Amino acid sequence: MQCKITRNAAKVLRLELDKPENAELKLRVLITHSHGDHAHYGLDLSEPTENDEIVSTDKDIDVLLAKGEELLDGVKIDYLYFPQEGFVITNPSKGNHGDH
DSSP: OOEEEOHHHHHHHHHHHTSGGGTTOEEEEEEEEEETTEEEEEEEEEOOOTTEEEEEOTTSOEEEEETTOTTTTTEEEEEEOSSSOEEEEEBGGGTBOSOO
């Protein structure tokens, strides 16, 4: 499985992951809602379980993805400052280029 994190997102995520209370936690991308051939995604911090695949990224942030969940393979995590500040999670490899 693959996951991409942009430079902007990595900066914001690193601030949260480096807090002492999050030392044992990893970033999790989860599906909040799916319909048809695409999904809406969310982020969480949690400990890995036996149902997770740990995916290493080029930003030195490991991401937890549920094993066998094809709509998670290829997700991209970005952080935008405009028009509204926040995380945007899409899966371009599955044709999901943002919320509709």
